[in-house]
Amino acid sequence: MKDFQTEAGATFANGVTLTGGGVLRGARGLLPVALFVVPFGVSFGVTAAEHGMTPEQAIWMSLLAFSGVAQFASLDFLSPSVPFLSLALVALAVNARHVVMGAVLSPWINALPPGRRMLTLLFMTDPNFADSYAAFLNGKRDMGRLLGGGLALWAMWTLGTAIGVLGGKALGSLDAYGVDVVMLCFFTALVAGQAKASRYWAPVALSCAAAVLLQGHLPQGWDILVAALVGGVVMAVSGGRDIAGRTR
Structure with missing residues (x-):
């Protein structure tokens, strides 16, 4: 101690x-x-x-x-x-x-x-x-x-x-x-x-949609894992740009 x-x-x-x-x-x-x-x-x-x-x-x-x-x-x-x-x-x-x-x-x-x-x-x-x-x-x-x-x-x-x-x-x-x-x-x-910055809107929205759509179709917990990966991929592909294409 x-x-x-x-x-x-x-x-x-x-x-x-x-x-x-x-x-x-x-x-x-x-x-x-x-x-x-x-x-x-x-x-x-x-x-x-x-x-x-x-x-x-x-x-x-x-x-x-x-x-x-x-x-x-x-x-x-x-x-x-x-x-x-x-x-x-x-x-x-x-x-x-x-x-x-x-x-x-x-x-x-x-x-x-x-x-x-x-x-x-x-x-x-x-x-x-x-x-x-x-x-x-x-x-x-x-x-x-x-x-x-x-x-x-x-x-x-x-x-x-x-x-x-x-x-x-x-x-x-x-x-x-x-x-x-x-x-x-x-x-x-x-x-x-x-998620106040607009660059987070698309990753959050798509990860939420993935979690909801996959619920009941994957073993328990996997829908959250896949949703997190979806949000991460979207953020990486967008390069931090918001929905208007601006980087913030």
Whole structure:
């Protein structure tokens, strides 16, 4: 702990830092969103119990894996003889979007030493990626924001898992609470804030169209991955020009 506190304020390449203060700010900033992760954790806990997992197994899985969709998908592989290769391939497929997210953050995350880099990426999820990327584009350089936001989400996901596996059935159907719309509103607000320049309109519109059209036709998560690739390709082909052909 002493080494972390001593070196937490070190500045790496491109002015990137990883500070304890940044971790706290990231956690506080995403705590309101993280609270709405609890019902999803509850849902996983209930489902895990229905598949025969003990409370200890479900909670430890959330603590160590922290991969919502992959955790749900893995429940279908529970058997006396676990097909580990198939399980790994499913986890890779549903989390393939992390390849795109990692590439987007590479100018900042790669400035960290390997140990801090792996620790920070371990807690990267969709919400703290989107929040941190917007901050980095605005000149922020403290990777603690990404790590802190991830820690908040991880804690709430694990809390939800514990509630669900220990007594979530008493809550009834979670769909009635409409918590799934919170994440949609969160990401929509972030995209809208970053898409003010007209050069972003075409990539955003086409990636949204791809996600909607492909939903239900591809395995879960792949529609988002393909939509991200569509937006990236459109942006690369356009060269940053807006719809009138002007570069801004």
